[in-house]
Structure formats: structure tokens, C-alpha cells
Amino acid sequence: MFLEEPPIIIKNNISFNNLHDIHSCNVSVIWIIYDKKKKIVISKGSSRPCGINHRRKSIHAEQLAIEYCRSHPNRNYQIFIWRYSKNGDIKHKYSCTSCTKLAHKYNFKDRIYTFYNSTKCPAIIDNPPLSLCYQFNHT
Ligand SMILES: [Zn+2]
Numbered sequence: 001m002f003l004e005e006p007p008i009i010i011k012n013n014i015s016f017n018n019l020h021d022i023h024s025c026n027v028s029v030i031w032i033i034y035d036k037k038k039k040i041v042i043s044k045g046s047s048r049p050c051g052i053n054h055r056r057k058s059i060h061a062e063q064l065a066i067e068y069c070r071s072h073p074n075r076n077y078q079i080f081i082w083r084y085s086k087n088g089d090i091k092h093k094y095s096c097t098s099c100t101k102l103a104h105k106y107n108f109k110d111r112i113y114t115f116y117n118s119t120k121c122p123a124i125i126d127n128p129p130l131s132l133c134y135q136f137n138h139t
Pocket of ligand 1: 060061062095096097098099100
């Protein structure tokens with residue numbers, strides 16, 4: 001499995017293989033905390049919009065990443081989120097309505113990015129998609 005590398009300079013040796021799961025790649029969101037000055041990845045993780053137990057409130061990637069940045073304040077930290085396709089290609093992920101609210105609340109709206117066509121672009125958009133869980137509950 002060849003995973004597409006994020007189109008940013010990453011100076012430390014980091015692998016995303018352990019975050020890529022062929023069975024859940026379509027729903028798992030990868031997040032990294034990136035130091036834009038040192039050009040290194042500080043932290044990384046993945047999250048699913050909905051766990052196996054649908055009653056449990058899921059924690060989104062942005063939420064985890066914002067929490068990390070709030071407990072490790074550094075103005076150079078940026079958050080990148082994306083998904084992998086089954087082939088290992090990077091797919092963009094825009095923040096859902098609730099994560100967008102969170103980003104506005106904590107002033108992170110200019111610090112969260114995703115990748116679209118191998119280019120860095122904002123993950124906070126004007127008309128955010130509803131979260132998956134919300135859609136499941138209301139259809
Ligand atoms: Zn969200």
C-alpha cells in the first residue's frame with residue numbers, strides 16, 4: 001500500500017501507515033498538528049465520525065486537534081485533516097457544522113486546513129457539511 005504524502009514539507013520522519021485502515025478509510029479522518037516554522041509534525045491521530053456504538057457521541061478529528069493545540073499553545077501550530085481513499089490517495093475533508101462552530105469559538109478558523117488536488121486549502125468553509133452522525137440521525 002502506497003499512501004500519498006501530504007503536499008507539505010515535513011522534516012521529521014513520520015509515517016501515516018498506522019493511521020490508514022482499509023476497512024474504515026472512508027470514514028476515518030486523519031489529523032496532524034504541524035509546526036509551520038519548524039516544518040515538523042508534532043502530533044497525529046485519526047478519528048471516525050461514528051464509532052461502532054452509534055449512541056456514543058463521536059469526537060471529530062478537529063475537536064481532538066483543537067484540544068491538543070489549546071493545551072500546547074503555540075502560534076506556529078496548524079491543523080491538517082484529510083481522509084485516505086482505499087487506494088491510499090488523499091481526499092479532502094471539510095469541517096462539519098459543529099467543528100466549524102468550535103473553530104470559530106476558539107479562533108482556529110484560519111489554522112485548520114485540508115488538501116484538495118494536492119494543494120493546501122482551508123477546511124473551514126462557508127457552508128459546512130453536516131456531520132455524518134447528524135445525517136444518520138435525521139434520515
Ligand atoms: Zn466535525
